[in-house]
Amino acid sequence: MRISALAAAAGLPLATVKYYLREGLLHPGTSTSATQATYDESHVRRLRLIRALTGAVGLSVQQARAILALVDDPGDDLYATLGRAVGSLPPTAAEPSADDPDPFPRARAALEALDQVYDPRFAAVAQLESALAAAEAAGMPISEERLLEYGRRLREIAAFDLERMPREPHAAVEYTVLGTALYEPVILALRRLAHQDAAARRELGA
Amino acid sequence: MRISALAAAAGLPLATVKYYLREGLLHPGTSTSATQATYDESHVRRLRLIRALTGAVGLSVQQARAILALVDDPGDDLYATLGRAVGSLPPTAAEPSADDPDPFPRARAALEALDQVYDPRFAAVAQLESALAAAEAAGMPISEERLLEYGRRLREIAAFDLERMPREPHAAVEYTVLGTALYEPVILALRRLAHQDAAARRELGA
DNA sequence: GTGATTGGATAGTGTTACTCTCCAATATTA
DNA sequence: TAATATTGGAGAGTAACACTATCCAATCAC
Numbered sequence: 001m002r003i004s005a006l007a008a009a010a011g012l013p014l015a016t017v018k019y020y021l022r023e024g025l026l027h028p029g030t031s032t033s034a035t036q037a038t039y040d041e042s043h044v045r046r047l048r049l050i051r052a053l054t055g056a057v058g059l060s061v062q063q064a065r066a067i068l069a070l071v072d073d074p075g076d077d078l079y080a081t082l083g084r085a086v087g088s089l090p091p092t093a094a095e096p097s098a099d100d101p102d103p104f105p106r107a108r109a110a111l112e113a114l115d116q117v118y119d120p121r122f123a124a125v126a127q128l129e130s131a132l133a134a135a136e137a138a139g140m141p142i143s144e145e146r147l148l149e150y151g152r153r154l155r156e157i158a159a160f161d162l163e164r165m166p167r168e169p170h171a172a173v174e175y176t177v178l179g180t181a182l183y184e185p186v187i188l189a190l191r192r193l194a195h196q197d198a199a200a201r202r203e204l205g206a
Numbered sequence: 207m208r209i210s211a212l213a214a215a216a217g218l219p220l221a222t223v224k225y226y227l228r229e230g231l232l233h234p235g236t237s238t239s240a241t242q243a244t245y246d247e248s249h250v251r252r253l254r255l256i257r258a259l260t261g262a263v264g265l266s267v268q269q270a271r272a273i274l275a276l277v278d279d280p281g282d283d284l285y286a287t288l289g290r291a292v293g294s295l296p297p298t299a300a301e302p303s304a305d306d307p308d309p310f311p312r313a314r315a316a317l318e319a320l321d322q323v324y325d326p327r328f329a330a331v332a333q334l335e336s337a338l339a340a341a342e343a344a345g346m347p348i349s350e351e352r353l354l355e356y357g358r359r360l361r362e363i364a365a366f367d368l369e370r371m372p373r374e375p376h377a378a379v380e381y382t383v384l385g386t387a388l389y390e391p392v393i394l395a396l397r398r399l400a401h402q403d404a405a406a407r408r409e410l411g412a
Numbered sequence: 413g414t415g416a417t418t419g420g421a422t423a424g425t426g427t428t429a430c431t432c433t434c435c436a437a438t439a440t441t442a
Numbered sequence: 443t444a445a446t447a448t449t450g451g452a453g454a455g456t457a458a459c460a461c462t463a464t465c466c467a468a469t470c471a472c
Contacts, residue, residue: 224450
């Protein structure tokens with residue numbers, strides 16, 4: 001398959017495929033001469049994955065590259081790889097000042113209340129802190145009761161996810177990293193729809 | 207309070223405050239002369255809300271304006287207002303072609319399986335469809351089992367949210383719209399942390 | 413052999429979220 | 443009161459981003 005066929009197969013403009021190639025999101029094809037290279041199914045699949053990440057998940061090209069790099073070439077430590085993956089997912093929280101003895105007080109309290117591991121190096125901790133701080137600044141702080149409720153339900157979801165993780169290490173990383181990213185929009189949409197469903201039932205029932 | 211004091215109180219550059227004023231996110235102060243106006247606490251609070259929405263929630267200025275307009279001036283129909291609010295939240299899904307008899311097959315099937323209302327006019331339906339399609343395109347389709355599990359947990363969360371909705375209509379709209387937007391980053395962070403917690407426990411336990 | 417296509421590079425485009433500069437009209441301060 | 447600073451308002455400038463377009467000589471396909 002030449003490049004124009006690849007673009008057609010993925011339903012993308014040729015210029016865009018060249019762009020992804022240039023940006024290193026898509027691995028090069030096999031050169032057959034100075035002005036020719038061939039591409040295969042793996043390139044088509046990769047383009048679909050790139051579009052899923054930059055489209056529905058809403059990643060920037062940079063962030064998508066970081067995630068893809070992790071999937072392509074994971075470390076042997078799932079925990080650390082997952083940490084790095086989460087770090088390259090939005091929202092990107094600001095780095096804490098290095099000398100702050102307690103840079104994430106809200107997140108630490110939350111995790112203690114939930115009886116979960118608190119590791120300030122993990123990017124999601126900073127994300128949680130800034131999300132809690134934002135809710136607070138906006139005049140809608142999250143009560144401990146709400147936090148416990150959310151935390152409990154999400155731990156149930158996470159347990160479900162973990163149960164279904166493939167055994168084989170490379171597949172496990174791919175599943176975990178992509179599952180974190182790809183299923184998040186589904187989760188948000190489902191919550192919004194659950195709200196709508198509840199509101200509709202209330203409207204009709206009252 | 208003059209504009210520079212307002213900017214200082216909100217911790218923002220003066221130019222940025224002027225920008226939000228120009229863009230209509232922040233209501234004007236009370237003019238006291240041709241080159242003077244005064245601002246009060248409501249302006250400080252509004253700036254904090256704007257930053258929460260554009261920062262942690264990740265809205266664009268356009269999207270934040272749409273959300274704020276809804277909070278300022280909601281219709282009397284909570285269901286419809288919630289629908290409009292969700293429509294202005296990311297991710298923005300493409301409009302379906304008007305003549306398609308079944309524009310959201312995956313979302314429809316999902317909602318039927320969950321025994322929830324299916325209303326194709328609701329923006330979250332399109333969002334769910336594109337999220338499911340993206341997961342599928344990326345080679346990680348969501349099984350019905352997973353959908354049921356996620357849907358059930360998120361309905362529990364939504365029920366909790368609804369229980370705590372204020373009775374007074376204006377407050378209810380504000381709670382619903384801002385709660386949808388502001389708590390989403392918290393939910394994502396909690397899921398990521400639950401994964402991390404589970405992975406850490408497994409690492410140590412094994 | 414001739415016109416189309418290729419890989420590769422460079423430059424241009426439209427959008428977004430600020431940020432800067434300027435201005436004359438006021439305020440504040442000395 | 444005179445010198446200095448600040449204000450509201452408008453316009454232009456900027457940096458990042460995700461493409462998109464143009465160009466080129468080398469090579470294909472017919």
